Amino acid sequence: MVRRPLLARAGGLAIGLAFALPLAILGVRxxxxxxxxxxxxxxDWGLRGFEAAxxxxxxxxxxxxxxVVALGATALALALGWPAARVLGERRLRRPGVVFVAxxxxxxxxxxxxxxxxxxxFIRLRIIDSLGGxxxxxxxxxxxxxxxxxxxxxxxxxxxxxxxxxTLGLSPARRLAWVTLPSVAPTLAAATVLGFxxxxxxxxxxxxxxxxxxxxxxxxxPFIGPDPQTAAALSLLYxxxxxxxxxxxxxxxxxxx
Amino acid sequence: xxxRSQLRTTLPALAVLSATLLLAACGGDEDGSAETERPDxxxxxxxxxxxxxxxxxxxGGDDRINAxxxxxxIPAAREAGVRLERVPVGDTADAVQRxxxxxxxxxESGGAVDLIWLNGENFAAGKEAGLWLEGWVRDLPNARFVxxxxxxxxxxxxxxxxxxxxxxxxxxxxxxxxSEELAEPPRTYAALLEYLRRNPGxxxxxxxxxxxxxxxxxxxxxxxxxxxxxxxLRELKPLMYRDGETFPESADELNDLFANxxxxxxxxxxxxxxxxxxxxxxxxxxxxxxxLGEGALVNxxxxxxxxxxxxxxxxxxxxxxxxxxxxxxxxxxxxxxGIPTVLDVERVPPDLRGRFDELDESPYVLSDFGQxxxxxxxxxxxxxxxxxxxxxxxxx
Amino acid sequence: MSGLHASRRWxxxxxxxxxxxxxxxxxxxxxxxxxxxxxxxxxxxxxxxATLDTWRELLGDPAFVDALVFSLRVTVLxxxxxxxxxxxxxxxxxxxxxxxxxxxxxxLPVPHLLVAVAAVLWLGAGGLADRLLGGLPVNLVRDDAxxxxxxxxxxxxxxxxxxxxxxxxGRGLQERTEAAAVLGAxxxxxxxxxxxxxIRGPLVVGSIIVGAFVLGAFEVPxxxxxxxxxxxxxxxxxxxxxxxLAGEGLAAATLLLTSTIAVALAVAAxxxxxxxEGA
Numbered sequence: 001m002v003r004r005p006l007l008a009r010a011g012g013l014a015i016g017l018a019f020a021l022p023l024a025i026l027g028v029r030x031x032x033x034x035x036x037x038x039x040x041x042x043x044d045w046g047l048r049g050f051e052a053a054x055x056x057x058x059x060x061x062x063x064x065x066x067x068v069v070a071l072g073a074t075a076l077a078l079a080l081g082w083p084a085a086r087v088l089g090e091r092r093l094r095r096p097g098v099v100f101v102a103x104x105x106x107x108x109x110x111x112x113x114x115x116x117x118x119x120x121x122f123i124r125l126r127i128i129d130s131l132g133g134x135x136x137x138x139x140x141x142x143x144x145x146x147x148x149x150x151x152x153x154x155x156x157x158x159x160x161x162x163x164x165x166x167t168l169g170l171s172p173a174r175r176l177a178w179v180t181l182p183s184v185a186p187t188l189a190a191a192t193v194l195g196f197x198x199x200x201x202x203x204x205x206x207x208x209x210x211x212x213x214x215x216x217x218x219x220x221x222p223f224i225g226p227d228p229q230t231a232a233a234l235s236l237l238y239x240x241x242x243x244x245x246x247x248x249x250x251x252x253x254x255x256x257x
Numbered sequence: 258x259x260x261r262s263q264l265r266t267t268l269p270a271l272a273v274l275s276a277t278l279l280l281a282a283c284g285g286d287e288d289g290s291a292e293t294e295r296p297d298x299x300x301x302x303x304x305x306x307x308x309x310x311x312x313x314x315x316x317g318g319d320d321r322i323n324a325x326x327x328x329x330x331i332p333a334a335r336e337a338g339v340r341l342e343r344v345p346v347g348d349t350a351d352a353v354q355r356x357x358x359x360x361x362x363x364x365e366s367g368g369a370v371d372l373i374w375l376n377g378e379n380f381a382a383g384k385e386a387g388l389w390l391e392g393w394v395r396d397l398p399n400a401r402f403v404x405x406x407x408x409x410x411x412x413x414x415x416x417x418x419x420x421x422x423x424x425x426x427x428x429x430x431x432x433x434x435x436s437e438e439l440a441e442p443p444r445t446y447a448a449l450l451e452y453l454r455r456n457p458g459x460x461x462x463x464x465x466x467x468x469x470x471x472x473x474x475x476x477x478x479x480x481x482x483x484x485x486x487x488x489x490l491r492e493l494k495p496l497m498y499r500d501g502e503t504f505p506e507s508a509d510e511l512n513d514l515f516a517n518x519x520x521x522x523x524x525x526x527x528x529x530x531x532x533x534x535x536x537x538x539x540x541x542x543x544x545x546x547x548x549l550g551e552g553a554l555v556n557x558x559x560x561x562x563x564x565x566x567x568x569x570x571x572x573x574x575x576x577x578x579x580x581x582x583x584x585x586x587x588x589x590x591x592x593x594x595g596i597p598t599v600l601d602v603e604r605v606p607p608d609l610r611g612r613f614d615e616l617d618e619s620p621y622v623l624s625d626f627g628q629x630x631x632x633x634x635x636x637x638x639x640x641x642x643x644x645x646x647x648x649x650x651x652x653x
Numbered sequence: 654m655s656g657l658h659a660s661r662r663w664x665x666x667x668x669x670x671x672x673x674x675x676x677x678x679x680x681x682x683x684x685x686x687x688x689x690x691x692x693x694x695x696x697x698x699x700x701x702x703a704t705l706d707t708w709r710e711l712l713g714d715p716a717f718v719d720a721l722v723f724s725l726r727v728t729v730l731x732x733x734x735x736x737x738x739x740x741x742x743x744x745x746x747x748x749x750x751x752x753x754x755x756x757x758x759x760x761l762p763v764p765h766l767l768v769a770v771a772a773v774l775w776l777g778a779g780g781l782a783d784r785l786l787g788g789l790p791v792n793l794v795r796d797d798a799x800x801x802x803x804x805x806x807x808x809x810x811x812x813x814x815x816x817x818x819x820x821x822x823g824r825g826l827q828e829r830t831e832a833a834a835v836l837g838a839x840x841x842x843x844x845x846x847x848x849x850x851x852i853r854g855p856l857v858v859g860s861i862i863v864g865a866f867v868l869g870a871f872e873v874p875x876x877x878x879x880x881x882x883x884x885x886x887x888x889x890x891x892x893x894x895x896x897x898l899a900g901e902g903l904a905a906a907t908l909l910l911t912s913t914i915a916v917a918l919a920v921a922a923x924x925x926x927x928x929x930e931g932a
Contacts (some may be wrong), residue, residue, distance in 0.1 A: 003620055012749035016756030019812055025774050025781065026767065027837055037517035037779040044538065052320035052537075056327050056343060062750030064770050075335040080675060083668035092665045100923075102673050103914065107862050108915040110869025113908030116901065117686030119358035125682070129369050140680040143672060148858050152821045164806055197762055208358075211369030212312045212344035217764065222317030222347045224766050225509040226773075227537060230320060235767050238752060242762035243755065248750050350897040357898060361686070382898035386695050443906060464880050466894035503795045504880045517779025639895055646716070650881050 030232035049233030054221070057235070061075045062214035066200055066239055069131060069215070072194035073138035074146070080139075081191070082145040088147070089154030102145050106140045115208040129211030137209040138199040145198050146191045153187030189253030196245040216241075286593050299398055299577070303571045306339040309571030313372040313560075314352035317345020321533050325594050329587050333578050339571040353379045356388055357561045368565035371572040375561060376468065377414030380422055381635035383561070389421040390562040392574055397423065399580035404601035410557050414635035422559035424599040425579040426588070427428065429528040429626045430554040437543040439521055445479065446489060446550055453496035459521040461498035461505060461514070465642040469508035472526045474645055475638070476554045479630040483641070490649050504650070511625075514538055526556065530594035532621035545620060552628030557599055586612035591619030674824075691906040695898060709901040719882035724868055724911075727799045727884065728783070731806035734863040736856060739814035740808060743852065746815065747822050758816060760809050768809045768878035773802065787918070792878045801877035802884075806931075810863045817855035826851050856924040865915040869908065885911045 015189065030049050032042035053059055084103070088096055106114075118137060119128070127133040161183055165175040181188070206215040220238055223231040311334070314574040326343050335340035346352055352373045359368045375383075379560065383389055394400055403424060405411050410424050443452040453460055463470030494501035498520050505511040508525055516525035516539050523540070527533070534540040560579060562572045578584055582605045587599040602613045618624065620641040633641070692703040711717055746754055752876045760768060775781050777794045826847065833843045871886035878884065883891060889907040892900030 006746070008748070011744055012753045013756075015745055016749075016753040019808070020756040021758045022775060022808065023763060023768075023771055025771050026763075029774060030928075032538075036539075036541065037519075038712075040781070040784055048320075048537065052323070055320060055323055056345075058343075058345075080672045084672040087665045087668045090749055090854075092661075093669070094662070099669055099673060102676060104677065104861070104919065105916075108865040108919055109680075109684060109912040110865075110908050110915075112871060112886060112889070113869065113905070113912060114680070114683040115356045116354050116361075116905075117683035117691065119355060119618075119680075120362040120686045121682035123359060123362035123364055136679055140676060140683075143676060145862075147549075147672060148862075149817065149820060149855075152817075152855055152858075153823075157825070186823040187820045190816060194816070200762065201764060203764070207346070208355075209353075209792050212314065212342065219345065220764070221766070222345045223506055224318075224764075224770060225347070226318030227320060228770055229537070231767065231770065235763060238764075239759070239762045246755060246758060247751065249785075250754070350893055352899045354893075354901070360695060361690070376895075378896040379898070384895040386898060466891050468894070471895070499792075499795075502797070502880075506875055506880075514778060515771075519778045559738065635896075639899065642895065645879075651716075 011066055026232040026235050029228055030236050032229060036225040049227075049229035049231075052227065053219075053234045053237075058214040058246035059219050062216050062219040063237070063241070065131065065134075065214060066216035068140055069134045069138055070196045070199035070241075071197040072131075072135040073142045074192060076135065077146040077195050078141040078150075078188075078192065081143055085147045085150035086154050088155070090159060103144050105144075107148075108145050111141070111202075111204045115204040118205055118208040128209055129213070132214070133209045134206060134213065135214070137205040138202050140199050140201060141205065144193045146195045149191040149194055150184070152189055153184035158183050185253040189249040192249045193242075193246050197242050202243055289652070298396055299573075302396075302573050303337065305570035306568075306574040308340075308574040310340040310342060311371045311568050311571040311575050312342050312344050312369060313374070313402050313572075313575065314346055314349075314355070314370050315345045315374040315441040316349060316357050317343070318347065321532060321536060321594055324438075325588060329593075330575070330578065331583060333581075333584060334538075334571075335512065336573050337574050338580060339574050341571075341575055349373065349375050355387075355527060356565070357386075359563075359565055360386070360388060367567045368474065368563050369567065370563050371568045372560050372575060374425070374558060374560055375422075376636055377416070377556065377632065380561060381416040382561065384416065384419070384421055388563055390566065390569060392420040392566045393562065394418070394420040394423045394576075397580065399577050399582075400438050400601040402582060402604045403580065404604070404630050407601070408631065409555055410599065410628065413557065413559060414632045414638070416635050418559070422561035423575070423576040423580060424557045425560050426558035427528065427597040427599055428526045428556040428558055429597070429623070430472055430526050431524065431528060431530070431546045431599050431623060431626070432549050433515070433523040433525075433534075433540065433544050433546050434521060435541055436545045437541070437560070438518075442522070442547050444547060444549065446477070446528040449549065450489075450492060450496070453493065456521070457496045458498050458500070460493075460496070461501075461511065461520055462524060463511055464504035465506050465645045466639075469511070469524060470527055470646075471540050471638065471642055472554060473524060473561065474641060475633050476549070478641065479554055479633065480550045487644065487648055490645070494649060494652075495648050501649075516540055516625075522570060526554070528597055528626070529591070529622050532591055532595045532619060535621055536648065546623050548623065548627050550627075550630075553626035554630045554632060555626065556632050582606070582609040584613065586616075587615060590616055591622045595622040597621060657678055658856050678806065681696070684909075687905045687909055691902050691909055694902060707906050711903055711906045711910070716881075716883065717888060720885050720888040723799065723882040724884040724886075724915075727874070728800050728861045728864050728868045729868045730799075731803045731810070732860050734803060734807045735810040735814055735845060735863055736860045739811045739818065739859075740852065740856070742770050743818040743822070744848070747819060747826070754819065757814050760812050764810075764872075765805070765809055765870065766872040767877060769805050769873050772805050772808075772877055776801070776804075795879055797879050799874075799878055805877055805931045806863075806867055810867075814856065814859040817859040818852045853926065858921060861919045863920050864918060868915050868918075869911045 028042065030047050033046035033048050034044040087093060090098065093099060120199040122128045122133055122137065127136055128234055159181050160179060165179040170178065201217060203221055205215040206218055216238060220231060220234045223234060303603050310561050331341045353375060356368065356370050378597045403410060411418055413422065444447040462473040464475055465471040477489060481489065505514060512523050512534055514520045516593055529542060531546045535542055535544055560576050566572055582600060585600050588594045588596050598613065602610055691707050693700065694702065746757060752850050773780060773794055777788065783789050793804060795801065829847050830843055838846065869886050870888045874884040874887045875890065878887065885907055889904040892903040
């Protein structure tokens with residue numbers, strides 16, 4: 001009986017490593033100034049990739065912009081998505097199909113398809129070439145994820161707990177803080193992380209409505225084919241904000257408030 | 258690296274110097290009243306350009322070109338009172354798509370793309386749709402150093418440029434081999450075929466419509482005519498890498514196959530690509546460029562200004578700078594980029610001409626590409642690519 | 654009584670309305686623009702210049718049919734394999750700590766194209782596996798069957814599905830499983846009655862998202878897919894190589910058709926899941 005948890009822990013670690021280790025090659029590639037076959041380890045180590053990555057100076061600005069836009073889009077998506085997810089999760093609509101399709105549409109249409117259409121439309125709406133426009137463009141991708149993840153957390157169990165809170169005379173604010181939020185914490189955390197991640201990764205829509213404003217994926221992508229070392233160097237920095245988001249929200253979820 | 262930081266300090270000074278020299282030269286000699294109007298109108302443009310922010314959309318994956326723009330062009334533009342921003346894209350098509358979307362939205366000014374470095378096919382299509390600003394190129398002071406009778410300059414993929422894009426770079430189609438592995442590469446099409454009979458699988462080219470692969474097919478077509486070229490490519494196919502069933506998707510992928518010893522040749526439409534790939538550590542230092550056949554397909558790269566660009570005056574100032582003898586000489590320097598100039602060096606004032614003569618020889622950059630093979634008409638590129646897909650890729 | 658019901662129904666609709674209308678406004682306009690692009694060439698006068706030429710060209714192209722078949726095969730394989738792998742991984746990770754979960758989630762923030770680069774570094778000709786083994790036993794990069802594409806997607810999408818399922822499992826699952834065990838349910842019964850109902854929703858929703866993405870994304874097939882056939886997305890991408898203008902209509906039509914297929918597959922998947930639930 002003692003060996004089982006140990007075995008499970010080792011198994012978990014093995015699974016984690018199975019997903020993490022293949023990517024470690026990017027960490028090596030980032031510092032490999034020369035790495036040609038048949039060498040198993042790079043012939044020359046160096047920082048050329050990082051020098052090229054920060055050559056123009058727009059990289060830092062791009063990361064800043066992306067963080068601001070991702071936080072904005074995620075917050076907005078949570079605000080708009082929460083009531084919708086609640087209604088859908090508690091199955092309060094008689095015909096939810098239409099709403100589902102409308103909400104899921106941005107996930108079903110290839111992101112590559114809507115780029116040019118998004119540019120044209122955002123010009124007409126006069127919300128082009130600004131951080132605000134970028135937040136709204138990212139919102140179209142983030143909101144569906146947030147709703148679909150959040151709705152899984154709502155249901156009869158949550159409403160029963162809330163009813164209990166009401167009978168105990170808790171004010172609406174306290175009910176939210178003491179009952180609702182703790183019971184949906186895991187899905188709320190997942191929705192937040194996913195929302196941040198989806199916004200952070202937006203390449204096509206950032207290009208389409210940003211008008212050349214530097215954003216993190218726009219800085220990274222041009223290097224991916226022609227210059228794998230620089231791309232790998234940038235990717236090491238690129239994954240940090242999403243991982244931080246994951247850690248912060250996971251911590252908040254396990255000890256809500 | 259030292260060359261770059263040195264550049265940073267000397268360039269602005271030199272740019273100012275060359276600009277003043279030019280203005281003086283333009284105003285002084287020459288004849289005719291039309292000539293004297295030019296500096297005036299450009300002076301107006303230069304005045305309007307003050308304080309403008311020009312967004313130059315261009316491919317962002319080449320760190321040496323990025324460094325050239327960041328360390329040479331941007332400071333020179335700043336001296337001219339223009340703030341230049343490089344907008345890196347993975348594919349020039351992204352910038353063109355943006356311009357098209359602006360047109361579709363009915364917008365006629367305030368566009369976010371001020372300057373694009375674009376390919377001949379996109380230029381031709383955009384010209385037909387009236388996307389580009391017209392008739393500004395010849396009025397740039399530095400246009401006087403360009404030979405507009407040169408057919409490779411006045412036509413882009415055989416489409417008349419008509420003053421809608423300014424030349425800034427020259428491309429030539431070259432292959433590469435590792436001189437340590439293979440001292441003497443096959444330099445004719447017959448020799449390449451013979452080489453592959455002895456060493457099957459050691460050659461491939463990117464699949465059109467990739468830019469480089471499409472250029473390789475055109476290089477063969479330019480050399481032997483379309484039907485013979487396709488017969489040749491069919492003959493080549495079974496002798497190629499992975500029996501010609503699979504092609505690399507891009508020049509980058511071919512570069513990696515070459516660097517890792519999977520094939521014996523790399524290729525590019527960028528005349529300086531060996532220098533760039535040795536510099537970034539992809540190719541071994543023993544890599545050397547060579548030309549396949551009698552001569553190389555050559556092409557001039559241009560920058561264009563969309564007719565709805567928000568900062569047209571600033572964009573013209575930058576396009577003018579890109580054609581300045583000083584910046585062109587920097588670009589031709591193999592230490593910096595090693596891209597042949599678009600200027601007619603004979604027209605450059607003698608005191609600046611020396612900069613082109615003094616350029617160091619580099620083993621990584623060819624000085625002679627053989628006889629010039631003209632680009633095919635832009636309209637014939639797509640049909641060629643489709644024929645390639647039908648007859649070579651699918652083998653119908 | 655019915656008045657109360659009606660007002661509740663209106664309140665519920667009002668709660669859903671902001672999200673739906675924001676998406677309809679921002680995204681609907683973009684899709685409409687794509688539809689227009691596929692019908693009206695640039696420079697033509699408004700809708701009177703509309704033509705079905707692009708759609709005819711698309712449907713008459715034999716490469717399009719090949720692309721359609723190939724895309725559907727890759728999509729089904731990649732989605733099914735990711736889902737099948739994600740369930741045991743999620744079960745194995747549900748009691749593990751944050752560190753291990755973060756390790757497993759590492760592929761999520763890495764762009765698909767970069768995952769494909771990593772795959773080529775490992776598995777490509779002259780790559781690390783080739784160097785280690787002195788030769789590759791099988792070609793997984795640019796293989797004819799598209800195994801390389803499926804592999805990259807499974808690696809990248811499994812963590813996504815796992816994340817969704819772990820979020821749904823939460824703490825409630827543990828309690829319910831224990832309750833079921835106290836009531837004498839066997840491990841198999843516990844999996845069927847407690848675990849499966851908990852993860853079925855996120856698994857179906859997640860798989861639909863994955864499937865739609867695989868069907869419509871061009872980066873991974875471009876990096877590790879065969880030269881022929883293309884996928885629907887690489888077919889669209891190729892149309893815009895060379896000249897964007899010449900190909901934008903064809904690309905838009907291809908991708909609109911791809912979207913329609915994705916919606917149809919999604920609806921079918923939801924129906925199928927609901928039928929399975931009913932049974």
